[in-house]
Amino acid sequence: MNKEIMEVGRDKIAAIVKAWANAKKLVVFTGAGMSTESGLPDFRSARGLWKVGPESLATMAALRQQPDEFYFFYQWRIAKLWDVAPNQGHQALAALQQKGNMVIITQNVDGLHQRANAENVVELHGSLRTIRCLNCYAVYDSRELLPQYSTWEEDYRQGNYCYGDECLCSQCGGLLRPDVVLFGENLPDKAWEEAVKHSRNADFYVVLGSSLVVSPANYLPQLALQNGAKLLIINQEPTPLDSSATWVINSSIGSVLSAIKDKMFS
Template sequence: MMNRLGDLLREAASVVVFTGAGMSTESGLPDFRSQKGLWQGKDPMRLASTQAMLHHRDDFITFYRTRVEGLLACKPHRGHEILAGLEESGRICGIITQNVDGFHQRAGSKKVAQLHGTLETVHCSTCAKVYPSSRYLEQGGTACACGGFLRPSVVLFGESLPYQEVEQAQQWTDQADLFIVLGSSLAVSPANWFPQRAKEGGAKLVIVNHDPTPLDDWADLLIHGERIGEVLARIHE
């Protein structure tokens, strides 16, 4: 399978990579839907939605403070660095990510469409001033200088995906002749629409994920149960 993936990479003229939570778990961050995921035993709408921000603010703040603490304690892994190197060498034309940790950029990738925003910053709901997310951990750190409420710069349940990021992701997807999914359950719409669009447009589809996904039958190559960093390291040797 690794040889096949290496061959597909060498043969492709336009490679797009799509990453999900499984890419970040190898850095130590939790995913969302596994038995140990962030949503296990919890109601996402009470923690990470526009309604939570308005009506359950204490729960909202506690949840995102915990996530910021986790983010600051982790860093990109070798897989992120390999993708950045492939982009620098012209092998990857863009990365579409569901992740909000900013690890692709920290590893050196520049062409990244962040479909769900970023947890690296918070911004004021009133004046839109942006602060590093570490401010959330300070005493009184959820208040802007103007008095407005600081919220994470992520897409909450009940909000639309950022238009410019979606437009960029669509452009890359339509150009792709190889679309590689790394660590996504492909269970969340509309993000899971991109690999479908790529396949319908004639691209070969590779899915690397710990567990099966709803789009496995669409894939030209499936790799299950392997660590993403190790898969990328082996084809990079």
């Protein structure tokens, strides 16, 4: 047992494993902290690279009025996404899913849960793994949006970047957009309805790497608590629901999930 898990405590891990194993309806809710352990940067942390704030770039208005800024922003994020791999937390969660009835609800758009072979993943904010045409709605792998020359990031830094044909649909010539929820857009109805249904029915709810301050997603674990669910929060920083949780662990998600998995399968 590594040092981090020793600090968490064997008894706490054992109690969590017992509750996890006995859960009839287990829901796992994941946020950005789940993916930063893969080395995937939070796009807000790269603010110095953008000429304006990310909240202004991730909009339909930016696509129409500042297409160079919009497309570079998403090309950079897509390139980083495909350059990382699922971490031990993603792998452990996918393995634990084989033990019983688990649904994963994620705020993340990176698809790392699916790449770790997890199933039953509800993506609240869409996915950066795919892009679609605004005109004919054709869907493509998001890597199709990446420039085919190596100096595009340096060009942007030097003020010489212009978006190219990779940003146009090969079928109709329409503009492409990432399959994610942009600022000012509603969450997909189907994903939200599924997330609410699963959260209301949960008897054990696990929050991984979320600050629980982004609305309306932070409403979901509250639904589980209203149903009497046990709540486990694993996050590096405090959250507004810590006082309502059965267990709170401020530690590495990967280390804790790996310890839970090892105990579960021992």
